[in-house]
Amino acid sequence: MYINSEKITQIVIRTLDKPVSYDLFENFIRKSPFIRQIAFIGKGIFDSPDFTKILDLCRLKSIALIFGEMARNVPIEIVDAMVRAGNIIAVNIHDGDPNINNMIELKNKYQMPVPEVNAIIQTEPRTPQDSLSESSYAFYNLADDKNNIPCWNLLYEPMIEFNGSLLGCWANPDKKHPINAFELGMESALNKSPFINMIKMLKSGKINTKCPCARCPVFASLVWDNSTIDIYTRTQK
Numbered sequence: 001m002y003i004n005s006e007k008i009t010q011i012v013i014r015t016l017d018k019p020v021s022y023d024l025f026e027n028f029i030r031k032s033p034f035i036r037q038i039a040f041i042g043k044g045i046f047d048s049p050d051f052t053k054i055l056d057l058c059r060l061k062s063i064a065l066i067f068g069e070m071a072r073n074v075p076i077e078i079v080d081a082m083v084r085a086g087n088i089i090a091v092n093i094h095d096g097d098p099n100i101n102n103m104i105e106l107k108n109k110y111q112m113p114v115p116e117v118n119a120i121i122q123t124e125p126r127t128p129q130d131s132l133s134e135s136s137y138a139f140y141n142l143a144d145d146k147n148n149i150p151c152w153n154l155l156y157e158p159m160i161e162f163n164g165s166l167l168g169c170w171a172n173p174d175k176k177h178p179i180n181a182f183e184l185g186m187e188s189a190l191n192k193s194p195f196i197n198m199i200k201m202l203k204s205g206k207i208n209t210k211c212p213c214a215r216c217p218v219f220a221s222l223v224w225d226n227s228t229i230d231i232y233t234r235t236q237k
């Protein structure tokens with residue numbers, strides 16, 4: 001099995017409470033020429049001293065950005081840079097946050113169609129996935145949700161930790177991740193055996209105890225349901 005990264009154009013970078021290192025990020029972008037969209041999840045990205053350099057680099061490479069959750073204390077200069085960047089397509093901000101008005105006023109001032117500003121008003125988990133945590137081993141009910149399980153993100157929109165660790169999906173329960181995508185670049189990282197093993201496990205249903213899927217409630221549910229999923233085939237459609 002070989003994964004051609006040409007078709008994997010969007011990724012998620014999880015920056016829950018720590019930013020990415022600019023040098024590592026720049027190395028990753030240089031080695032990953034097919035990336036067209038990055039979603040930053042979490043507020044840590046706004047703590048990066050090189051935040052505007054990250055914006056500039058992505059604009060230069062025609063990479064669209066999404067910010068999954070904006071921090072409350074983002075200085076107005078940063079908000080201004082975000083609006084003027086022009087390659088940020090959406091920002092999610094908690095309802096009532098002063099950043100909402102600032103961003104909308106700046107959009108009007110510069111007559112920018114983007115970013116789309118979305119208010120986050122949901123506080124309680126809505127689905128079983130929303131309530132899963134790293135330590136949750138609750139049965140994951142696939143009955144209603146088979147086409148929306150986190151495994152699909154492995155190749156559709158792989159998730160990377162702030163330090164470059166390739167999580168693959170957001171439900172990965174392991175804390176130690178052997179693949180650093182920021183160092184290797186996307187194609188090389190996706191073709192390392194620990195990542196390929198995740199795909200093989202989902203496809204075959206056979207447990208590999210070295211694989212994080214072996215400790216994941218989603219996989220337990222696949223086994224319970226007597227199911228397997230072919231992540232690789234789905235991304236080829």
Ligand code: SF4
Pocket residue numbers: 149150151154168169170171172173198212213216217218219
């Ligand atoms: S089974 Fe594997 S790919 Fe699927 S959600 Fe769990 S850790 Fe992620």
